[in-house]
Structures are given as structure tokens and as C-alpha cells.
Amino acid sequence: MAEAQKERLTDIGPPHYQKFLPPVIKDNYGKWDYHEILKPGVMVHVAEGGDKIFTVRAASPRLVSIDKIRKYADLADKYCDGYLRFTSRNNVEFLLTDESKVDPLVKDLEELGHPVGGLGNAISNIVHTQGWVHCHSAATDASGIVKCVMDELSEYFTSMKLPGKLRIALACCLNMCGAVHCSDIAILGIHRRPPKVFDDILPKQCEIPSVVASCPTAAIRPASKDGKKTVEVIEENCMFCANCYTVCPAMPLNDPLNDGVSIWVGGKVSNARHEPMFSKLAIPFIPNNPPRWPEVVDAVKNLVELWAKNARKYERMGEWIERIGWPKFFKMAGIEFEKEHIDDFKFAGLTYKRSTHITY
Amino acid sequence: MADQLPNTPMLDELEKGKWPSFVKEIKTAAASNDMSKDLLGILEKSYSEKIGHWKHGGIVGVLGYGGGVIGRYCDVPKEFPGVSHFHTMRVNMPAAWFYTSDALRTIADIWEKHGSGLTNMHGSTGDIILLGTTTDELEPTFQELAQEGFDIGGSGSDLRTPSCCNGMARCEWACYDTMKACYDLTMHFQDELHRPAFPYKYKFKFAGCPNDCVASIARADMSFIGVWRDEIQIDQEKVKEHIDKGVDIVNDVILRCPGQCMKWDGKKLEIEDEYCRHCMHCINVLNKGLKPGKDRGCMILIGSKAPIVEGAQLSSVLVPFMKMEEPYDELKDLVERIWDIWCEEGKARERVGEFIQRVGLGNFLEAIEVEPLPEMIAHPRENPYVFYEEYYEEGDDDDEEEEEE
Ligand code: HEM
Ligand code: HEM
Ligand code: HEM
Ligand code: HEM
Ligand code: SF4
Ligand code: SF4
Ligand code: SF4
Numbered sequence: 001m002a003e004a005q006k007e008r009l010t011d012i013g014p015p016h017y018q019k020f021l022p023p024v025i026k027d028n029y030g031k032w033d034y035h036e037i038l039k040p041g042v043m044v045h046v047a048e049g050g051d052k053i054f055t056v057r058a059a060s061p062r063l064v065s066i067d068k069i070r071k072y073a074d075l076a077d078k079y080c081d082g083y084l085r086f087t088s089r090n091n092v093e094f095l096l097t098d099e100s101k102v103d104p105l106v107k108d109l110e111e112l113g114h115p116v117g118g119l120g121n122a123i124s125n126i127v128h129t130q131g132w133v134h135c136h137s138a139a140t141d142a143s144g145i146v147k148c149v150m151d152e153l154s155e156y157f158t159s160m161k162l163p164g165k166l167r168i169a170l171a172c173c174l175n176m177c178g179a180v181h182c183s184d185i186a187i188l189g190i191h192r193r194p195p196k197v198f199d200d201i202l203p204k205q206c207e208i209p210s211v212v213a214s215c216p217t218a219a220i221r222p223a224s225k226d227g228k229k230t231v232e233v234i235e236e237n238c239m240f241c242a243n244c245y246t247v248c249p250a251m252p253l254n255d256p257l258n259d260g261v262s263i264w265v266g267g268k269v270s271n272a273r274h275e276p277m278f279s280k281l282a283i284p285f286i287p288n289n290p291p292r293w294p295e296v297v298d299a300v301k302n303l304v305e306l307w308a309k310n311a312r313k314y315e316r317m318g319e320w321i322e323r324i325g326w327p328k329f330f331k332m333a334g335i336e337f338e339k340e341h342i343d344d345f346k347f348a349g350l351t352y353k354r355s356t357h358i359t360y
Numbered sequence: 361m362a363d364q365l366p367n368t369p370m371l372d373e374l375e376k377g378k379w380p381s382f383v384k385e386i387k388t389a390a391a392s393n394d395m396s397k398d399l400l401g402i403l404e405k406s407y408s409e410k411i412g413h414w415k416h417g418g419i420v421g422v423l424g425y426g427g428g429v430i431g432r433y434c435d436v437p438k439e440f441p442g443v444s445h446f447h448t449m450r451v452n453m454p455a456a457w458f459y460t461s462d463a464l465r466t467i468a469d470i471w472e473k474h475g476s477g478l479t480n481m482h483g484s485t486g487d488i489i490l491l492g493t494t495t496d497e498l499e500p501t502f503q504e505l506a507q508e509g510f511d512i513g514g515s516g517s518d519l520r521t522p523s524c525c526n527g528m529a530r531c532e533w534a535c536y537d538t539m540k541a542c543y544d545l546t547m548h549f550q551d552e553l554h555r556p557a558f559p560y561k562y563k564f565k566f567a568g569c570p571n572d573c574v575a576s577i578a579r580a581d582m583s584f585i586g587v588w589r590d591e592i593q594i595d596q597e598k599v600k601e602h603i604d605k606g607v608d609i610v611n612d613v614i615l616r617c618p619g620q621c622m623k624w625d626g627k628k629l630e631i632e633d634e635y636c637r638h639c640m641h642c643i644n645v646l647n648k649g650l651k652p653g654k655d656r657g658c659m660i661l662i663g664s665k666a667p668i669v670e671g672a673q674l675s676s677v678l679v680p681f682m683k684m685e686e687p688y689d690e691l692k693d694l695v696e697r698i699w700d701i702w703c704e705e706g707k708a709r710e711r712v713g714e715f716i717q718r719v720g721l722g723n724f725l726e727a728i729e730v731e732p733l734p735e736m737i738a739h740p741r742e743n744p745y746v747f748y749e750e751y752y753e754e755g756d757d758d759d760e761e762e763e764e765e
């Protein structure tokens with residue numbers, strides 16, 4: 001075998017990005033003057049010397065087959081001398097120098113089922129995680145909910161009619177492999193039943209002191225059952241974080257009856273105007289309802305449209321809520337305020353209202 | 361080879377609708393790949409039972425590396441033998457995810473030969489995620505990728521694959537060369553990336569300006585965010601053009617400025633740069649008329665992490681301004697000092713942000729030899745219980761200190 005004779009390579013690092021930059025970018029690296037959004041999903045960057053690069057941004061399900069990757073490559077060859085990139089929110093961007101090729105490319109992408117958009121005051125792709133496709137920890141599926149929510153919201157991807165940007169993210173458990181905690185709307189899978197302790201396998205698979213130490217609320221203590229060393233969970237102290245399960249496979253929290261989804265709002269990452277903010281709890285629990293999670297889709301859509309209708313220009317979800325106050329938000333959103341909305345972990349007191357600044 | 365696809369009434373519902381469908385992607389792969397076919401089957405089972413079917417972890421990898429591969433086994437191997445082993449490989453993407461069509465085809469060809477034919481473009485840390493293969497295929501996949509110039513990325517308690525925004529390649533606001541810095545540091549710290557030796561994971565993310573398009577402030581142990589420290593460049597003519605085209609400068613710009621440092625007298629835009637907070641809003645809106653200043657560099661923030669406590673999970677300022685020039689020695693030196701103390705004193709599974717919370721930012725700064733600065737805090741302490749480390753005794757000689765100098 002030819003390959004076997006080649007020297008084994010390690011520590012070579014990623015390929016140098018210079019190999020992948022189109023000539024117009026190499027020529028104008030660091031010399032861009034301004035950009036303009038020409039229409040949904042299409043923008044032009046103009047260099048100081050007048051060179052232009054056109055970007056066409058298209059949606060992607062992120063989980064893509066090699067067949068689709070080859071189709072992206074074919075489109076890049078057909079329209080952009082083979083140059084393309086992906087974005088931090090998993091969209092795909094084609095980089096063109098010939099403006100007349102923009103419309104035909106957009107058409108081809110739409111025929112391929114990949115809407116063009118996500119620029120400017122729009123909803124971009126949903127950053128998300130693995131879910132039932134690939135992870136043991138998942139309290140819900142990731143790709144499925146994303147698909148259903150975006151099916152419903154795609155008009156906000158392919159247009160720019162919103163007051164500002166809106167970022168949605170989804171994580172299928174509290175490990176939060178996607179950075180959901182700073183999103184305008186975060187969809188977060190949650191467990192609601194304490195771990196089941198499999199006493200038979202626990203001593204074989206897990207180190208008891210590290211399991212005990214893993215629990216942030218000290219809800220786990222060593223125990224012995226039928227002479228075997230194991231652990232027990234003080235159920236009322238458990239907050240379902242699954243830290244124990246991460247270190248010990250014999251303590252799963254997954255449970256079809258109790259797993260589901262929570263919805264958080266008002267986070268942002270960008271420093272524009274307001275400082276970055278965390279998302280805050282809006283809806284504590286919605287049961288899993290595959291394959292299309294209609295309750296989750298409705299809840300998200302309701303929040304998007306409420307914000308779109310009421311926010312001032314450029315105001316992100318969190319900025320809007322900060323202006324009107326949480327009581328108004330709950331009232332306008334038609335969400336019942338419950339005990340779960342009030343923080344009860346360390347430093348919870350900082351989240352209580354500590355002034356008379358309340359609207360009626 | 362795969363003959364017939366399994367019956368998947370629930371997943372079929374997810375082929376409908378306007379958004380591109382991941383189920384179609386899995387089906388496309390399944391048409392010629394038994395692993396993907398069984399993935400379809402096991403996923404349908406999860407949909408009908410509302411529970412996942414993956415077992416917890418398992419250590420697999422390639423020779424000489426400790427990271428980059430995630431072991432995955434399903435809990436119903438008899439029913440779905442194709443995914444009884446379904447390991448994931450993380451492949452370090454090129455900076456800012458630029459590719460040529462040939463590079464993409466190379467990856468597709470290798471993955472057709474050795475795996476499920478399914479990928480994530482990309483993972484949330486940024487890697488190319490090759491989803492699903494068996495242990496035997498890992499080494500050949502790795503070596504074929506390496507011959508084509510690709511290496512695998514980080515996982516476990518190591519430096520995770522660094523990522524960056526497209527910066528100077530296609531953005532007029534980049535205050536330093538994010539792609540160059542990302543590539544340079546990735547190459548410099550290859551050993552830390554491939555061989556987990558930290559208390560826990562450590563991430564770098566490079567954003568060219570405070571818009572932070574890679575979410576570095578929320579997702580990286582060390583966030584490098586481009587900033588300027590002189591005056592915003594103003595082209596008054598072009599500002600007027602924006603206004604002529606309908607920008608409501610008072611309501612949409614001046615009143616939205618968090619520094620309240622802008623003035624518009626009907627003809628001229630003035631900015632009191634001393635009070636500018638570098639939020640980017642005015643530049644975003646008046647993008648032809650305004651540009652970041654010329655004295656550019658980056659702000660370094662540390663520690664996104666620490667569950668639950670409001671405010672604590674975002675990175676906080678460590679270095680208000682640093683010039684970003686090759687070979688980045690000052691930066692690398694700082695990183696090494698941080699890793700030294702964290703590796704020495706950090707507990708297992710303690711992110712650097714949590715470590716700082718535990719020992720206190722003040723003590724941490726002392727350990728890494730960085731002076732405390734007011735830029736690092738939202739406000740000084742409200743709590744009067746101060747841990748002073750020294751006190752005077754009666755008879756202490758005031759002159760002693762002077763002598764030491
Ligand atoms: C809105 C509330 C929450 C936010 C904003 C939040 C945010 C975060 C963030 C930013 C991380 C670090 C991710 C990383 O490693 O990069 C994290 C990790 C984690 N969070 Fe949360 N979290 C929240 C609630 C919770 C809750 C309620 C629990 C469990 C009760 C939890 C358990 C964990 C665990 C176990 C980790 C991983 C810890 C580790 O890295 O060892 N989180 N969270
Ligand atoms: C076996 C189960 C898991 C799977 C399949 C999984 C999958 C992934 C994948 C594919 C990525 C993107 C990686 C990349 O681009 O390099 C990722 C990132 C991440 N994972 Fe996991 N993960 C798992 C378990 C965990 C656990 C237990 C934690 C926390 C304790 C965790 C926290 C994270 C975080 C914080 C990120 C990075 C997010 C970011 O960059 O903003 N994951 N995970
Ligand atoms: C020249 C102007 C800009 C360029 C070239 C640029 C580029 C990008 C790109 C390529 C992405 C990935 C987007 C996607 O897939 O949808 C992105 C994401 C993002 N951008 Fe920008 N952007 C620009 C301006 C802005 C502005 C004006 C803001 C804020 C007001 C902003 C905030 C963000 C945020 C928060 C993300 C999401 C990051 C994440 O969660 O991964 N960007 N940007
Ligand atoms: C930043 C630190 C603190 C400041 C600036 C501060 C300031 C004050 C001020 C201005 C008053 C009102 C005095 C007056 O009636 O004229 C006061 C009252 C008081 N402070 Fe503090 N204080 C601080 C910390 C503390 C701490 C740590 C404690 C106890 C643990 C404390 C206990 C009290 C009590 C018991 C009163 C009387 C309250 C009352 O009249 O009901 N203070 N403090
Ligand atoms: S968020 Fe949780 S369930 Fe989802 S992929 Fe990450 S660790 Fe797994
Ligand atoms: S799920 Fe979290 S709180 Fe509950 S026992 Fe496990 S570690 Fe403790
Ligand atoms: S972070 Fe700033 S420099 Fe980088 S792409 Fe976004 S707007 Fe441009």
C-alpha cells in the first residue's frame with residue numbers, strides 16, 4: 001500500500017489559510033473600506049482601491065452528508081472559482097467577484113433547498129448541538145427542534161424586516177455544547193428527575209470519591225447496598241445538572257417522562273450598545289413532543305413576533321426587556337410567572353428586584 | 361451495502377418544510393453506507409421513545425495523541441450493529457473556515473472511504489466534525505487527512521481548537537489580524553492541543569472587533585477582541601450621505617450610544633473619544649462614515665465559565681490593550697504564565713474562570729504577575745471584609761521599606 005510507506009505525520013496543525021483565500025481577498029487583505037447589504041443574504045465588500053467581493057450566505061442544516069459537501073464544492077466551482085467558507089453560525093458563504101453570477105447562484109441554492117439570507121436585521125442559523133443523533137446526555141433532540149423552528153421562522157431568515165438581529169441557539173442538555181447562554185432566545189434541554197443509581201455497575205465503572213465530589217450541591221453521598229459500595233442521591237438537593245453522569249456512566253438522568261425543553265431569553269454576545277448579557281428563564285418546561293415539537297415552535301414564534309412588534313430599531317431582545325421590565329414582558333408574552341423563575345442558587349439575591357423601579 | 365432504508369415515519373416528518381433537512385442528509389448518506397442507515401434506525405427509535413440511545417464515553421484515539429476523537433457506542437448494538445461503534449473525529453478547520461472546493465472534496469473522499477459519510481460543518485468549537493466511524497478506521501483516516509495537510513483538533517483536558525472571525529480577510533472593522541494570530545497560536549501550541557495535560561479544557565477565540573462574531577466573550581477561556589484606543593475616524597461627508605439615505609442619526613445613533621459621547625448639530629458629528637466605550641454601534645450603523653481608530657490592537661478577556669451566577673460566566677478583562685504583532689511573544693508569555701499557575705493549583709475539571717473565582721482575581725493577578733487595573737472590574741468591592749495580608753507591629757521601622765528600594 002502506497003500510503004503505508006509514507007512517513008507518519010503528526011502535529012502538523014491545520015492547513016495554512018492562505019491556501020484557501022481567493023485572489024481578491026489576498027490582494028485586499030486588511031484593506032476593505034466598507035460593505036453594503038444588497039438584499040437578503042447578499043452583501044458586497046468594497047476595498048479601498050475599488051475591488052469588490054460579493055458574499056452569498058445560505059442556510060445549512062449543519063449536519064451535512066459528503067454528498068452535500070460535494071454539491072457546495074460544485075457550486076463554488078461554477079460561480080466562485082472554487083472559493084467558499086462557513087460561518088460561526090454554520091451557514092455557508094460563497095465568495096464571488098462577478099456580480100452577474102449572484103442571482104443565478106441564489107437561484108441554484110434555492111433549488112437545492114438552501115434559503116439565502118441571515119444577514120442584517122434577520123434571524124441567522126440556530127447554533128446547536130448533537131442531541132439524540134450522537135450524545136448520551138441529551139434531554140431532547142437538537143437537529144429536530146432546530147429544523148421545526150426554522151421551518152416556521154424561515155421568512156425572518158430570508159428577509160430583513162426585524163428591528164435588530166435575533167440569535168437563537170439550542171443545547172440539548174445543561175452541558176451546553178452550543179453557547180446558548182448568551183442568545184436572544186435559547187432553547188435548552190433539561191432533565192427533571194434525579195439520576196437513577198445503578199448499584200450493580202457503579203462500583204466497577206466509577207470512582208466513588210470523584211462521583212461524590214462532582215455534585216455542586218453535595219447531593220451525593222457514599223452508601224453501601226448489600227455489602228457493595230455505591231452512592232445514594234439526596235433527591236431534594238438534586239438540581240438535575242448531570243455533572244455526576246458526566247463523571248459516572250452508572251448514574252443516567254435521561255428519562256422520557258421528565259425530560260424536555262426550557263426557553264431562555266434576552267442574552268447577547270456582541271458589545272454593540274448594551275454589554276453582553278446572559279439569557280434568562282422565560283419558560284421553565286415544555287415536554288418533548290417529537291417529531292415536530294409544536295409547543296416549542298409556537299413558544300419561540302410568539303417570542304420572536306412579540307419582540308419584532310414592540311422593540312425599537314436595533315434593540316435586541318434583552319435590551320427591549322430591560323427597557324420595559326420583566327413584569328411587562330411576562331404579561332405581554334402571556335407566560336405565567338412561577339416559582340421556578342426565581343433563582344435559588346448561590347448569589348440568587350443579586351437577581352431580586354432591589355428598588356422601586358417597577359412599572360404597573 | 362445498504363439495501364433498503366429503514367421505515368422512519370417520525371423522521372420523515374422532518375423532511376417537510378422550508379429549512380434544509382438533516383434527515384434528508386442522513387438518508388442521502390444511508391443510501392450507500394450501512395452506518396448511516398443504522399443511524400437513521402436508531403434515531404427513529406429515539407424519536408418514538410423520547411430518549412437517546414448512546415452509551416457514555418469510552419476512550420479511543422490515534423497513536424501519540426490524547427485528544428481529537430470522541431468514543432461513541434450505542435446501547436442497542438444487536439438491533440443496530442452499524443452504529444455499535446460510532447466514534448467522532450474533530451478535524452482542525454482552516455482559520456475562519458475558508459476552503460477551496462478541492463479541499464472540501466478531499467475531506468469528502470476520505471470520509472466516504474473511512475466513515476459514515478456524515479459530518480457537522482462545523483462543531484460549536486469550530487472543528488470539522490466527522491461523525492461516526494469504528495476504532496480501526498481512526499488511524500487511517502487521520503493519516504490520510506495528514507497527507508492532505510489536515511490535522512485533528514482538541515478534545516478532553518487540552519487546548520481546544522482555536523477559532524477566529526474572518527477579520528481582515530473580509531471585514532473593514534478588524535482591529536488586528538485574527539486569522540494570522542489564530543493560526544500562529546494554533547501552530548505554536550500543537551503539543552498542548554493534542555496531548556491533554558490541563559486540569560480541564562482551554563479555549564482561545566479571536567474576534568477582530570467588539571461585535572465579536574465568534575462569541576469569544578461567552579465561549580472562550582481566553583477571548584481576544586480587537587479594539588482601537590485613539591479616535592474613531594470620521595468622514596463627515598459620508599456621514600451626511602447616510603443621513604440623506606434615511607438614517608435617523610439622533611434616534612438610531614446618538615441616543616443609542618452607551619458612552620453618551622456623541623453630538624450632532626445638524627451639520628457635523630462630534631465624538632468625545634475619551635468617553636467612547638468601544639461598543640461598535642455607531643460604526644455598525646454609519647459604516648461608510650465611521651471607522652475604528654488607527655492605533656489598533658486587542659483586549660484580552662479571561663474565563664467564560666462558572667455556571668449559573670449572573671455575570672460570572674462571561675470573560676472579564678485581563679489586559680485592556682495589547683498590540684498584536686508577530687511573533688506574539690508577549691501574548692504567548694502571558695498564556696504560559698496562566699497555564700503554569702492553573703496547571704499547578706487548579707483542581708481536576710476546574711476551568712480557569714472557576715479557578716479565578718475560587719482564588720480571587722487579585723491573587724490570580726499576583727500569581728501571573730499582572731498589575732490590577734480598574735479596567736478589570738465593573739465596580740470596586742461592596743463587601744468590606746477585606747483580606748489584608750500584612751499589618752504593622754508596634755516598633756516597625758518606617759525606614760526599612762525605603763532601604764529595600
Ligand atoms: C441559565 C443558566 C446557566 C448558564 C447561563 C450556564 C452557563 C454555563 C456555561 C457558560 C458553562 C461553561 C461551558 C463551557 O465549558 O464552556 C457551563 C457549564 C456547565 N454548567 Fe451551566 N449554566 C447554567 C445553568 C446550569 C445549571 C442549572 C446546571 C446544573 C444544575 C449547570 C451545570 C453545568 C455543568 C455541569 C457545566 C459543565 C461544568 C464543567 O465544565 O465541568 N449549568 N454552564
Ligand atoms: C458524548 C457526549 C458529547 C458529545 C457528542 C459532544 C459533542 C460536542 C461537539 C461535536 C462539540 C463541538 C466540538 C468542536 O467543534 O470541536 C462540542 C463542544 C462543546 N461541548 Fe460537547 N459533547 C459531549 C459532551 C460534553 C460534555 C459532557 C460537556 C460539558 C461538561 C460538553 C461541553 C461542551 C462545550 C462547552 C463545547 C464548546 C461550545 C463552544 O465552543 O462554545 N460536551 N461538544
Ligand atoms: C462587516 C460587518 C460584519 C461582518 C463581516 C460580520 C461577519 C459575521 C459572520 C460571517 C458571522 C457568522 C454569521 C452567520 O452565520 O449568520 C457573524 C456572526 C455574528 N455577528 Fe457579525 N459581522 C458583521 C457585523 C456585525 C454587527 C454589526 C454585529 C452586531 C451588531 C455583529 C454581531 C454578530 C454576532 C453576535 C454574531 C454571532 C456570533 C455567534 O453567535 O457565533 N456582526 N458575523
Ligand atoms: C461598604 C460597606 C458599608 C457601608 C458603606 C455602610 C454604610 C452605612 C451607612 C451609611 C449607614 C447609615 C448610617 C446612619 O444611620 O447614619 C449604615 C448603617 C448600618 N450598617 Fe452599614 N455599611 C457598610 C457595611 C456594613 C456591614 C458589613 C455591616 C454589618 C455586617 C453593616 C451594618 C450596618 C448596620 C447594622 C447599620 C444600621 C442600620 C439601621 O440603622 O437599621 N454595614 N451603614
Ligand atoms: S449539549 Fe449536552 S446533550 Fe447536547 S451534545 Fe452537548 S453534552 Fe450532549
Ligand atoms: S444531577 Fe447534579 S445535582 Fe443531581 S446528583 Fe447529579 S451532580 Fe448532583
Ligand atoms: S468580529 Fe468584528 S472584525 Fe470580526 S467579522 Fe465580526 S464585525 Fe468583523
Ligand code: SF4
Nearest residue numbers: 617636637639640642
Ligand atoms: S463606539 Fe459605541 S460608545 Fe463609542 S461613540 Fe460609537 S456608539 Fe458611542
